[in-house]
Amino acid sequence: MEDLIRVENLRKEFPVQKSFFDQLFAGKKKGFVHAVDDISFEIKKGEVLGLAGESGSGKSTTGRLLIRLLDPTSGNIYFEGENLADISSKDIQKFRSKMQVVFQDPNSSLSPRMRVGDAIGHPLKIHTDLGTEERKRKVMELMERVGLSPAEFLYYKYPHQLSGGQSQRVVLARALVTNPEFVVADEPIAMADVSVRAMILELMKELKEEFDLTYLFVTHDLSTAKYICDRIAIMYLGRIVEIGNTRELFDNPHHPYTKALLAAVPVPDPAQRRTEEIPRGEIPSAIDPPAGCHFHPRCRYATEACSKGRPKMKEVSPGHFSACILD
Amino acid sequence: MEQPILEVKNISIDYPISIGTVEAVRNVSFSLKEGESIGFVGESGCGKSTLGLSLLRLLRPPGMVVGGQMLYHGTDLLSLKEEEMRKLRGNNIAMVFQNPLTSLDPLYSIEDQFFETLKEHNPQITRQEAVERAGKVLEDLSIDKDRLYEYPHQLSGGMRQRIMIGLGLILNPDLLIADEPTTSLDVIVEAGFIDLLARLKKEYNISLILISHNLGLVAEIADRIAVMYGGMIMEIGEAGDIFARPMHPYTEGLIGCVPNIKMDQEKLASMPGSPPDLVTPPAGCRFSPRCPKVMDICREKTPVLQDYKNGRKVACWLYNEAE
Numbered sequence: 001m002e003d004l005i006r007v008e009n010l011r012k013e014f015p016v017q018k019s020f021f022d023q024l025f026a027g028k029k030k031g032f033v034h035a036v037d038d039i040s041f042e043i044k045k046g047e048v049l050g051l052a053g054e055s056g057s058g059k060s061t062t063g064r065l066l067i068r069l070l071d072p073t074s075g076n077i078y079f080e081g082e083n084l085a086d087i088s089s090k091d092i093q094k095f096r097s098k099m100q101v102v103f104q105d106p107n108s109s110l111s112p113r114m115r116v117g118d119a120i121g122h123p124l125k126i127h128t129d130l131g132t133e134e135r136k137r138k139v140m141e142l143m144e145r146v147g148l149s150p151a152e153f154l155y156y157k158y159p160h161q162l163s164g165g166q167s168q169r170v171v172l173a174r175a176l177v178t179n180p181e182f183v184v185a186d187e188p189i190a191m192a193d194v195s196v197r198a199m200i201l202e203l204m205k206e207l208k209e210e211f212d213l214t215y216l217f218v219t220h221d222l223s224t225a226k227y228i229c230d231r232i233a234i235m236y237l238g239r240i241v242e243i244g245n246t247r248e249l250f251d252n253p254h255h256p257y258t259k260a261l262l263a264a265v266p267v268p269d270p271a272q273r274r275t276e277e278i279p280r281g282e283i284p285s286a287i288d289p290p291a292g293c294h295f296h297p298r299c300r301y302a303t304e305a306c307s308k309g310r311p312k313m314k315e316v317s318p319g320h321f322s323a324c325i326l327d
Numbered sequence: 328m329e330q331p332i333l334e335v336k337n338i339s340i341d342y343p344i345s346i347g348t349v350e351a352v353r354n355v356s357f358s359l360k361e362g363e364s365i366g367f368v369g370e371s372g373c374g375k376s377t378l379g380l381s382l383l384r385l386l387r388p389p390g391m392v393v394g395g396q397m398l399y400h401g402t403d404l405l406s407l408k409e410e411e412m413r414k415l416r417g418n419n420i421a422m423v424f425q426n427p428l429t430s431l432d433p434l435y436s437i438e439d440q441f442f443e444t445l446k447e448h449n450p451q452i453t454r455q456e457a458v459e460r461a462g463k464v465l466e467d468l469s470i471d472k473d474r475l476y477e478y479p480h481q482l483s484g485g486m487r488q489r490i491m492i493g494l495g496l497i498l499n500p501d502l503l504i505a506d507e508p509t510t511s512l513d514v515i516v517e518a519g520f521i522d523l524l525a526r527l528k529k530e531y532n533i534s535l536i537l538i539s540h541n542l543g544l545v546a547e548i549a550d551r552i553a554v555m556y557g558g559m560i561m562e563i564g565e566a567g568d569i570f571a572r573p574m575h576p577y578t579e580g581l582i583g584c585v586p587n588i589k590m591d592q593e594k595l596a597s598m599p600g601s602p603p604d605l606v607t608p609p610a611g612c613r614f615s616p617r618c619p620k621v622m623d624i625c626r627e628k629t630p631v632l633q634d635y636k637n638g639r640k641v642a643c644w645l646y647n648e649a650e
């Protein structure tokens with residue numbers, strides 16, 4: 001299958017302020033958050049690539065970089081042969097309707113003064129020349145489809161009149177209404193309940209087949225990732241530590257961080273509390289990350305060598321890469 | 328007998344809107360002992376947040392309590408003056424809201440938000456003291472204290488959620504209402520949060536109302552679980568007991584929907600149908616149109632919560648009839 005997106009040595013740094021005290025007395029200089037620290041991967045056409053990992057590990061930043069909502073510090077992002085990292089922000093406009101995003105927090109991405117129907121139809125207004133009636137029909141159809149039902153009732157509601165799950169469905173509908181090629185879905189179902197979640201995932205799968213969509217699916221929920229993703233990349237403090245086929249990754253996890261993540265997934269049974277394998281240590285700071293392998297201070301298998309340099313990605317089985325010196 | 332920290336009696340909440348009235352909460356009763364934690368679960372729109380917000384008298388307009396009582400240490404919250412209520416908020420009862428970004432003020436740094444919160448309840452506090460206390464809470468939540476000087480948009484989703492939790496905890500409340508507190512947290516940070524709650528419970532005897540549709544999370548934290556549907560409590564009881572022996576068909580359905588990572592699933596389990604329209608709710612039991620075990624009576628009369636063994640209560644004609 002051909003690559004839709006190829007990412008090479010992508011980096012993003014954000015400047016951070018230190019406290020006045022630290023600047024003055026501890027002699028600390030202005031620091032940087034290494035939100036995305038030299039990552040490379042590709043997404044094939046029609047594929048769902050999952051991005052999972054710790055809170056603050058750079059998943060959302062990666063998603064935003066891919067569709068140039070953020071400018072990379074360095075690196076390349078090839079989309080349909082063009083390097084998005086290189087082109088001007090004016091030229092990026094022609095890619096906008098092909099790339100959509102569903103954000104993590106539904107409420108903050110909906111304008112409080114726009115009715116639900118208008119919000120969903122807004123991208124159609126910008127990117128197509130459909131008439132008012134036609135837009136409304138399309139929006140209502142999609143609303144019913146994502147479970148915003150009855151559509152004729154919810155069409156005229158304002159965001160604050162919706163429950164959390166309903167808002168998430170609005171945001172999803174708005175992203176899909178222009179039939180984009182590539183969708184960055186950033187925790188699209190984090191707020192949705194079990195039945196909505198199943199429904200939205202099911203719907204995203206169906207639409208993917210129908211419209212030949214490609215997704216970057218950001219999630220911290222591994223059971224969701226397992227269900228919808230073809231491949232999964234695990235991030236830790238700005239770096240990809242493991243990437244591979246979903247099945248292979250779950251059956252045969254290599255990186256100790258991946259193993260820990262899998263062990264920490266809660267089981268819906270109070271009789272089975274989580275195990276002791278979960279690393280409880282402090283999460284290291286992305287401002288002064290540990291030397292060597294970022295995970296080594298919390299890793300139960302760590303040796304001296306782990307603090308000595310960034311571990312290389314090694315192919316541990318066909319198409320399955322892990323960045324741990326133990327491999 | 329020991330007085331409960333919170334006693335909610337027959338609370339009903341409406342949102343009057345142009346086309347009618349959303350009956351968001353109906354006749355909800357429960358009580359909470361000191362140091363106890365209760366989890367509210369149920370599908371989107373069943374009234375969990377509405378119930379939580381009402382306890383702080385922070386219902387979003389046009390929401391209003393149309394019946395019932397809420398006793399906090401015996402005081403009826405509904406009869407308090409706004410001034411008295413404001414003193415209770417944060418100091419005694421704190422809430423972690425469902426939407427981390429919209430609840431943090433984008434114009435103020437995290438430090439400012441902690442300082443303001445602390446100052447409102449202790450005007451004497453210095454910035455230095457505020458920073459120290461905030462730093463300690465953040466540390467508990469695995470956030471670097473340098474982050475205090477940043478603004479909400481500079482933080483990841485999960486960090487913002489933890490800041491919200493931190494703001495909820497900073498005043499040492501004795502009742503914490505946490506509405507979907509971990510939806511953006513990865514499992515490891517979530518496990519840390521659970522540890523923190525366990526510690527708070529042990530050290531400060533804090534009581535907790537946890538609102539979540541994540542049954543796995545609720546199972547780990549809550550002593551008791553209340554299952555809500557269409558604004559009503561359908562079943563309530565001891566957590567382990569409910570998981571082992573769900574009585575209400577809706578509870579059974581919910582438990583069946585939880586994805587289990589240990590198993591291979593071609594399709595995610597889901598419950599057929601969708602939650603009821605609360606403007607014109609179904610007659611009889613609100614779950615009857617979706618219930619796999621529905622009987623004639625269910626469509627006619629609303630079952631009330633009835634007592635069973637081990638403090639379990641169920642509102643379902645399947646059992647009411649057996650009595």
Ligand SMILES: Nc1ncnc2c1ncn2[C@@H]1O[C@H](COP(=O)(O)OP(=O)(O)OP(=O)(O)O)[C@@H](O)[C@H]1O
Nearest residue numbers: 161163164165342351371372373374375376377388
């Ligand atoms: N401000 C409002 N105006 C009108 N209706 C509202 C308002 N707020 C909530 N509702 C309605 O009240 C019902 C209960 O909403 P609530 O937010 O309490 O549900 P919830 O159980 O918290 O759902 P979720 O899991 O999605 O957060 C829903 O039908 C919702 O549409």
Ligand SMILES: Nc1ncnc2c1ncn2[C@@H]1O[C@H](COP(=O)(O)OP(=O)(O)OP(=O)(O)O)[C@@H](O)[C@H]1O
Nearest residue numbers: 014035055056057058059060061481482483484485
């Ligand atoms: N605009 C910004 N300015 C400064 N720092 C930022 C900005 N956006 C993100 N960061 C920082 O970059 C790092 C990665 O953040 P990102 O939002 O990508 O994490 P994430 O993996 O999506 O986490 P979560 O699961 O919590 O959403 C974090 O340390 C965050 O604070």
Ligand SMILES: [Mg+2]
Nearest residue numbers: 059060483484
């Ligand atoms: Mg994120």
Ligand SMILES: [Mg+2]
Nearest residue numbers: 164375376425
């Ligand atoms: Mg809610």
